[in-house]
Amino acid sequence: MNAIIVNDRSYAVPDHPVVVITVDGGDPRYFRDALERGIMPRLRKLLDDEGSFGVGMSEIPSLTNPNNLSIVTGVAPALHGIPGNYCRLPDGSLELLNDPKYLRAPSIHAAFQSAGIPTLTVTAKDKLRLLLAHGGVPSVSVERAAGAGIPQYGIDDVETLIGSPAPGVYDPLASHYAMRIGLAALRAHPELRLIYVSLTDRVQHAAAPGDELSDLFFSEFDALLGEYLEEGCTVAITADHGMNAKHDDRGEPRVHYLLDILAERGVPVHEVVLPITDPYVKHHGALGGFAWLHLDPEQAVRAKEVLGGLSGIEEIWDREEAATVYELPVDRIGDLAVTAAADTALGRSREDHDLSQLHGNLRSHGGRHEQLVPLILSHPVVGPLATRFEAGTLRNRDIHDLALNRASGEG
Numbered sequence: 044m045n046a047i048i049v050n051d052r053s054y055a056v057p058d059h060p061v062v063v064i065t066v067d068g069g070d071p072r073y074f075r076d077a078l079e080r081g082i083m084p085r086l087r088k089l090l091d092d093e094g095s096f097g098v099g100m101s102e103i104p105s106l107t108n109p110n111n112l113s114i115v116t117g118v119a120p121a122l123h124g125i126p127g128n129y130c131r132l133p134d135g136s137l138e139l140l141n142d143p144k145y146l147r148a149p150s151i152h153a154a155f156q157s158a159g160i161p162t163l164t165v166t167a168k169d170k171l172r173l174l175l176a177h178g179g180v181p182s183v184s185v186e187r188a189a190g191a192g193i194p195q196y197g198i199d200d201v202e203t204l205i206g207s208p209a210p211g212v213y214d215p216l217a218s219h220y221a222m223r224i225g226l227a228a229l230r231a232h233p234e235l236r237l238i239y240v241s242l243t244d245r246v247q248h249a250a251a252p253g254d255e256l257s258d259l260f261f262s263e264f265d266a267l268l269g270e271y272l273e274e275g276c277t278v279a280i281t282a283d284h285g286m287n288a289k290h291d292d293r294g295e296p297r298v299h300y301l302l303d304i305l306a307e308r309g310v311p312v313h314e315v316v317l318p319i320t321d322p323y324v325k326h327h328g329a330l331g332g333f334a335w336l337h338l339d340p341e342q343a344v345r346a347k348e349v350l351g352g353l354s355g356i357e358e359i360w361d362r363e364e365a366a367t368v369y370e371l372p373v374d375r376i377g378d379l380a381v382t383a384a385a386d387t388a389l390g391r392s393r394e395d396h397d398l399s400q401l402h403g404n405l406r407s408h409g410g411r412h413e414q415l416v417p418l419i420l421s422h423p424v425v426g427p428l429a430t431r432f433e434a435g436t437l438r439n440r441d442i443h444d445l446a447l448n449r450a451s452g453e454g
C-alpha cells in the first residue's frame with residue numbers, strides 16, 4: 044500500500060475515512076467508568092466486536108498544546124518544538140505557544156494534504172487551530188465557527204452545515220459540536236481520508252468520572268462515535284492528558300504557590316512559568332501539576348532544597364535533565380522543572396490566581412499523574428506496534444500509526 048513518510052515515521056494512505064479523536068482531559072478512568080456502568084453502549088459493542096482498548100502515556104508536561112502537537116506530528120516536543128501552552132523564550136519574553144512560527148516539525152495531516160490526500164482538522168478550542176492547520180490543513184474551530192467556512196471543501200458556513208448555532212467554548216457540549224462538524228464534512232465530502240477532531244476539557248476540569256456532567260458528555264460522545272462508525276470510518280480515540288482532583292475534602296484547592304514560598308525563604312527567581320497557562324481561565328485558573336523556574340545557578344541549588352522538602356512536590360530536574368527525561372526542547376523550558384503529586388497543584392503567587400472563576404472545585408493536570416491516556420481503536424492492533432500496545436508502553440503520539448498502519452507488516 045502507498046505510504047507517506049513524516050518525521051521519519053511511515054503512514055499508510057487509507058482507502059476509506061480514518062478519524063482520530065483527542066478527548067481533551069480524557070483520562071482512562073472516565074472510559075472505564077462509563078463502560079462499566081453502561082453509559083457507552085456503542086463503544087462497548089465496538090470492543091466486544093473487534094475493537095481494542097489500551098492505555099499509554101502522554102507527553103510531560105501533560106498539557107493540551109504539547110500533546111496535540113505530538114499526536115499530529117508523531118514525535119516528541121523535543122522535535123516539534125511545543126513544550127507547553129505557554130513558555131519563556133531565550134530572550135526572556137513570555138509567550139502563548141499558539142502560533143505556527145514555533146513549530147519545528149510538519150504534521151502528518153500537512154504531509155497528507157500536500158500529497159493530495161484530503162484531510163480536515165476540527166478543534167473545539169480556537170487556540171489550537173493555527174498550529175493544527177499549519178502546512179495547509181483545512182481547519183475550523185467551534186469557538187470561532189460563527190461566520191466561518193471550510194473553503195477548501197466549498198463549505199461557506201459551518202453553522203449552516205450543522206443546522207444549529209455553535210455553542211460557546213465553555214458549553215459542556217462544545218466538544219460534541221466539533222465531532223458533528225467532522226461528521227457533516229465527511230457526509231458532504233466522502234473523499235475525506237484523514238480527519239482529526241480535538242475536543243475541549245471543560246467538562247473534565249469540572250466533573251469526575253461518574254458525575255452527572257461526565258455521564259452527559261460521554262453518552263453524547265458515544266452516540267456520535269456510533270455515527271462515525273456507521274459512515275464506515277476507522278476510528279481511533281486518545282487523550283492529550285488525564286485529570287485529577289487537586290482540592291481537599293472541603294473543596295479547598297491544594298496549591299503550592301512557588302514564588303511566595305521561595306520569596307519567604309529568600310530565594311530570588313527570575314520567573315515562575317506555569318505552562319498550563321492559556322486563554323481558558325475558567326477551566327483551571329492557570330493552576331496545574333507542572334512548573335518551570337527560571338533562576339541563577341546558585342539559586343537553583345537552594346530552590347531544590349526548599350521545594351524538595353515540601354509534601355506534594357515530586358520531581359525536580361535541571362534544564363538539561365528535563366530535556367532528556369521529558370523529551371522537551373531545551374531552549375524553551377526553565378532552569379528547573381517541577382512536578383506535583385496527584386492531589387496538588389502548583390501556582391505562581393497567590394495573588395496571580397483568581398479561583399472564583401473556576402466552574403467548580405479545582406481539577407487539573409500537567410504532571411506525571413495525568414500522564415495516562417486511553418488508546419482506543421475500532422480494529423485489532425496488529426503489526427510492529429502490537430506487542431507494545433499490549434504491554435501498555437505506547438504513547439498518544441503513536442495513535443496515527445495505530446490508526447493508519449492497520450495491516451501486518453506496515454509502519
Ligand SMILES: [Zn+2]
Pocket residue numbers: 067068106107108244283284
Ligand atoms: Zn487538554
